[in-house]
Amino acid sequence: xxxxxxxxxxxxxxxxxxxxxxxxxxxxxxxxxxxxxxxxxxxxxxxxxxxxxxxxxxxxxxxxxxxxxxxxxxxxxxxxxxxxxxxxxxxxxxxxxxxxxxxxxxxxxxxxxxxxxxxxxxxxxxxxxxxxxxxxxxxxxxxxxxxxxxxxxxxxxxxxxxxxxxxxxxxxxxxxxxxxxxxxxxxxxxxxxxxxxxxxxxxxxxxxxxxxxxxxxxxxxxxxxxxxxxxxxxxxxxxxxxxxxxxxxxxxxxxxxxxxxxxxxxxxxxxxxxxxxxxxxxxx
Numbered sequence: 001x002x003x004x005x006x007x008x009x010x011x012x013x014x015x016x017x018x019x020x021x022x023x024x025x026x027x028x029x030x031x032x033x034x035x036x037x038x039x040x041x042x043x044x045x046x047x048x049x050x051x052x053x054x055x056x057x058x059x060x061x062x063x064x065x066x067x068x069x070x071x072x073x074x075x076x077x078x079x080x081x082x083x084x085x086x087x088x089x090x091x092x093x094x095x096x097x098x099x100x101x102x103x104x105x106x107x108x109x110x111x112x113x114x115x116x117x118x119x120x121x122x123x124x125x126x127x128x129x130x131x132x133x134x135x136x137x138x139x140x141x142x143x144x145x146x147x148x149x150x151x152x153x154x155x156x157x158x159x160x161x162x163x164x165x166x167x168x169x170x171x172x173x174x175x176x177x178x179x180x181x182x183x184x185x186x187x188x189x190x191x192x193x194x195x196x197x198x199x200x201x202x203x204x205x206x207x208x209x210x211x212x213x214x215x216x217x218x219x220x221x222x223x224x225x226x227x228x229x230x231x232x233x234x235x236x237x238x239x240x241x242x243x244x245x246x247x248x249x250x251x252x253x254x255x256x257x258x259x260x261x262x263x264x265x266x267x268x269x270x271x272x273x274x275x276x277x278x279x280x281x282x283x284x
Contacts, residue, residue, distance in 0.1 A: 002148035003246040006262040008036055008141040009189045009238065011269060012046050013260035015039060016139060018267045029143050029151040030091060034067065036141040037087035037155040044123045048137040050084055051121060053157020054129045058164045061121040064171040065155040067091040068179040075100055076171030077107040084119040085111075087155045090171070092116070100173055121157075131161060138170050140177065140187030140240060148244035150185045152177050159192070168192025174202035183209045184244070186218070190237035190253065194225050204241055214241035215273045218251035222276050226253065233279065238272065249273050 004024050006017040016036040024032035041050030041063075048054070055061045065086035066076035075093035078101065080086050089111045093102055102110055112118065140154035154177050156170040169175035169192035176192070178201035179185040186201040186208075195201075200221050207217035218239045225237055231253070238252035240259055250259045251274040258269050 001146055002144050002244055003263060004144065004146050005242070005246050005248065006032060006036065006141065006143045007240050007242055007248050008260045009139055009187065009240060010137050011258050011260070012040055012043065013139055013141070014267055014269055016141065017260045017262035021262050021267075024143055024145060027145055029145045029149055030069065033141045033143045033151045033153040034087045034091050037065065037139055037153045038085055040139040041084055041086065041155055044125060047126060047129065047160065049139050049155055049157055051123050052126055053121070054126050054160030055122055056158070056162045056164045056166070059127070060164065061126070061157055063121065063155070063157055064167060065090040065153065066171045066173060066177045067094050067153045068173060068177050069094070069151055070179060070181050074173045074179070075102070076173060077102050078167045078171040079104040079165065080107045080111070081121070082108045082118045083111040083116050084121060085116055087153045089114070089116055090153065101171065129160065138176065138189040140189055142185045142187055142240055142242040144242055144244055144246055150179050150181055150242065150244055152179045152185045152187055154187050169195040169200065172196065174199050176201060178202045178205045180205050180209070181244070184214065184241055186239055186241045188237065188239050191235045194229055194231065194235060194237050197229055198224055200225070200237070200239065204239060208241065208243070213249070214243060214247055215249035215251060217241060218249055219274045222251055222253055222274070226276055251275070253277060254279055
């Protein structure tokens with residue numbers, strides 16, 4: 001038996017985990033991680049996920065998401081332009097198809113066929129965001145139920161004012177999210193191009209497979225990014241990791257990262273166990 005727990009990236013993950021907690025208590029791990037993402041997707045004050053997301057350079061909002069239980073049950077959707085519940089769409093793709101990634105109009109068509117309601121994606125506030133706005137704070141959610149089963153989902157509107165068609169790490173299995181029921185689960189947030197160049201979430205899970213603790217695995221991935229890639233002073237990368245026994249950790253490249261935790265003791269914000277560079281973050 002395990003201690004049921006939800007963890008999610010960033011301060012807005014606190015309300016998301018709280019809203020989804022009852023589903024996890026009832027044993028619905030898949031529903032819980034998707035519901036947590038859905039909470040952020042519908043919140044117009046979150047400018048990097050769903051309805052509040054800052055549009056791309058053409059003024060259009062497109063959304064990306066992924067869902068994973070195991071290498072057999074995993075999928076992502078990207079450049080979704082007519083549906084808001086992208087984490088739910090990714091879950092449906094994982095459960096109902098053999099595809100691992102569905103993109104653009106094809107993802108919207110799949111959502112429509114699956115019975116997901118279409119929705120407006122651009123909020124009035126996001127439409128007025130300044131041209132320089134560039135938030136990239138993905139919500140990544142990991143959960144473990146009382147039986148020790150792991151689940152993960154993540155959702156994002158991507159980098160604000162991004163080049164149209166740009167896709168980051170969030171919808172790609174092994175980059176923004178990876179879950180191996182024998183080892184653990186990891187999700188990522190921050191500058192997607194840095195995460196993608198090292199297959200960040202998959203790498204962290206593999207380090208855990210070889211015996212690293214959750215925190216040591218995340219620290220090693222961040223050190224590799226910092227050592228081998230062109231990292232600017234404003235780049236942020238952060239990871240969350242969770243094992244089936246409930247052990248969890250967060251780690252970040254620079255200051256500013258917080259994550260939410262929800263268990264039987266209630267919901268609370270936590271700081272990262274490791275920060276590689278202690279310098280002010282230009283983006284939270």
